Amino acid sequence: MTAASITCTDLTIRFPVYGADAKSLKKALARAVAVGGALGRHAGVTDVTALENVNLQLKAGDRLGLIGHNGSGKTTLLRALSGAYEPDEGSIEVTGRIASLLDLSLGIDPSATGYENIRLRCRIGGMSSKQIDARMDEIAEFTGLGPFLSMPVKTYSAGMKGRVAFAAATAVECDVLLMDEWIAVGDADFQKIAHKRLLKLVERAGILVLATHEAPLLKLYCNKVMKLEAGVASEIVDIRKLDQLLES
Amino acid sequence: METATHMLRTGQRGALFQFQMALRDLRNSFQRIGLAWSLAWHDVASRYRGSVLGPFWITLSMGLMVLGIGFLYASLFDLPLHQFLPYVALGIVFFGVLTGTINEGCDTFVLASGMLSQTSLPMLTFVWRTVFRNVINLGHHLVIVIAMLTYYSYWPTANVPLALLGVVLMVLNASWMSLMAAIASARYRDIPQIVVSVMQFAMFMTPVFWMPSRFGKHQIFLDLNPFYHLLQAVRAPLLGQPVQAQSYLVLIAMAVVGWLVTFAIFARTRRRLVHYL
Numbered sequence: 107m108t109a110a111s112i113t114c115t116d117l118t119i120r121f122p123v124y125g126a127d128a129k130s131l132k133k134a135l136a137r138a139v140a141v142g143g144a145l146g147r148h149a150g151v152t153d154v155t156a157l158e159n160v161n162l163q164l165k166a167g168d169r170l171g172l173i174g175h176n177g178s179g180k181t182t183l184l185r186a187l188s189g190a191y192e193p194d195e196g197s198i199e200v201t202g203r204i205a206s207l208l209d210l211s212l213g214i215d216p217s218a219t220g221y222e223n224i225r226l227r228c229r230i231g232g233m234s235s236k237q238i239d240a241r242m243d244e245i246a247e248f249t250g251l252g253p254f255l256s257m258p259v260k261t262y263s264a265g266m267k268g269r270v271a272f273a274a275a276t277a278v279e280c281d282v283l284l285m286d287e288w289i290a291v292g293d294a295d296f297q298k299i300a301h302k303r304l305l306k307l308v309e310r311a312g313i314l315v316l317a318t319h320e321a322p323l324l325k326l327y328c329n330k331v332m333k334l335e336a337g338v339a340s341e342i343v344d345i346r347k348l349d350q351l352l353e354s
Numbered sequence: 355m356e357t358a359t360h361m362l363r364t365g366q367r368g369a370l371f372q373f374q375m376a377l378r379d380l381r382n383s384f385q386r387i388g389l390a391w392s393l394a395w396h397d398v399a400s401r402y403r404g405s406v407l408g409p410f411w412i413t414l415s416m417g418l419m420v421l422g423i424g425f426l427y428a429s430l431f432d433l434p435l436h437q438f439l440p441y442v443a444l445g446i447v448f449f450g451v452l453t454g455t456i457n458e459g460c461d462t463f464v465l466a467s468g469m470l471s472q473t474s475l476p477m478l479t480f481v482w483r484t485v486f487r488n489v490i491n492l493g494h495h496l497v498i499v500i501a502m503l504t505y506y507s508y509w510p511t512a513n514v515p516l517a518l519l520g521v522v523l524m525v526l527n528a529s530w531m532s533l534m535a536a537i538a539s540a541r542y543r544d545i546p547q548i549v550v551s552v553m554q555f556a557m558f559m560t561p562v563f564w565m566p567s568r569f570g571k572h573q574i575f576l577d578l579n580p581f582y583h584l585l586q587a588v589r590a591p592l593l594g595q596p597v598q599a600q601s602y603l604v605l606i607a608m609a610v611v612g613w614l615v616t617f618a619i620f621a622r623t624r625r626r627l628v629h630y631l
């Protein structure tokens with residue numbers, strides 16, 4: 107197996123923003139008729155540059171923290187690294203199995219039972235049915251929900267839901283782990299074991315990229331940090347220079 | 355884990371590159387075809403969760419509809435039951451595959467937006483999910499088809515291999531239409547309404563409930579109706595009737611041209627699809 111790595115070269119991502127208007131066929135047709143072809147179609151779409159010329163090079167062992175205000179492009183960068191968003195300019199190259207924990211509720215079906223949801227989430231994450239069977243007991247034990255796992259997830263409290271989602275999402279083995287914000291999951295007890303599990307995952311994963319606002323978490327999990335401002339990235343600096351970066 | 359360990363995404367590099375990326379999406383979706391099956395089964399199971407009969411509601415509700423319409427129309431048109439009931443049963447069941455796959459195609463990408471915006475799962479996986487879901491439904495409906503053909507003893511004359519070929523052609527054609535509907539609906543939110551109306555209109559214009567022999571001099575409208583050929587290719591062999599060679603020609607040409615055009619549109623819009631949602 108090759109070592110995990112991430113390389114972004116001059117990565118630029120623009121969002122076409124289709125207004126509520128542009129999604130209506132009538133409006134699009136009306137414009138095309140009235141103004142004619144290309145110009146008409148262009149009028150409905152506004153481009154927003156979410157990331158501009160981001161250069162990034164990470165190798166196994168790097169744990170990068172992303173900081174920046176809301177809307178600075180942290181989530182967009184994570185989504186681009188997950189392969190969902192494609193660059194408009196430049197390139198992204200990722201070696202290694204990617205696991206994205208951007209949204210814990212990904213693929214959770216409220217009417218299905220806890221077991222079924224774990225199964226579904228692990229299938230989406232790339233595990234085969236056999237692999238899931240083999241690890242189900244371990245995952246179930248980790249949630250600490252016992253017999254409740256046979257009940258529909260919609261009957262769970264928010265904390266219980268979080269436990270299931272977290273347990274399933276972190277069961278998938280990966281080399282590159284992408285995480286968005288720290289989603290506080292469960293009660294104090296669960297926080298503690300969740301923390302342990304994440305540390306283990308971070309150790310096992312070659313690379314971690316974590317977006318968060320909380321400095322203590324950054325210091326806990328990351329060894330490098332990068333600041334995004336309106337889509338423009340700072341240099342990657344050592345975590346010890348975090349305070350300087352926050353002030354600048 | 356069988357997922358790719360290498361991912362490369364680059365900026366626009368022209369049409370050929372986009373086409374290659376679309377092909378890669380197709381290849382990856384086949385490599386993980388099991389995921390599409392799992393999702394489709396999950397959809398079917400969760401729809402009937404908590405009900406006593408479970409997915410057999412699919413069979414039961416279809417059975418009731420077939421009997422109701424069968425008896426009603428047979429007496430309205432003054433047709434013998436042994437001829438009309440199997441005819442209308444097969445018509446409703448197989449036309450249902452077409453409407454289901456195409457109508458549900460409208461939701462394919464819209465419902466998957468959560469997964470599409472944070473993973474590199476192939477987009478076509480979700481198209482196969484919709485197609486498989488309808489194939490699973492068809493599996494439940496087959497009980498009715500088999501019951502009808504057995505009760506009215508059509509088996510000696512039925513040409514099952516030819517009907518299977520018809521099913522394959524039907525699924526091949528329905529799946530490109532489904533993908534087309536999925537792309538268009540993601541971009542324009544009026545499309546699902548249009549698709550539903552068109553499919554409803556098509557159901558009445560196609561000999562699902564009525565015999566084509568009643569069409570008389572308007573035969574041209576039948577020959578121009580692609581859904582007629584799709585339905586004929588499956589229904590006629592099971593009822594022991596011949597299928598015109600012309601129908602196969604239409605179906606194969608439609609599958610090839612339809613897939614080429616739809617795939618070209620998919621290649622062109624693929625990188626933008628996630629932003630439409």
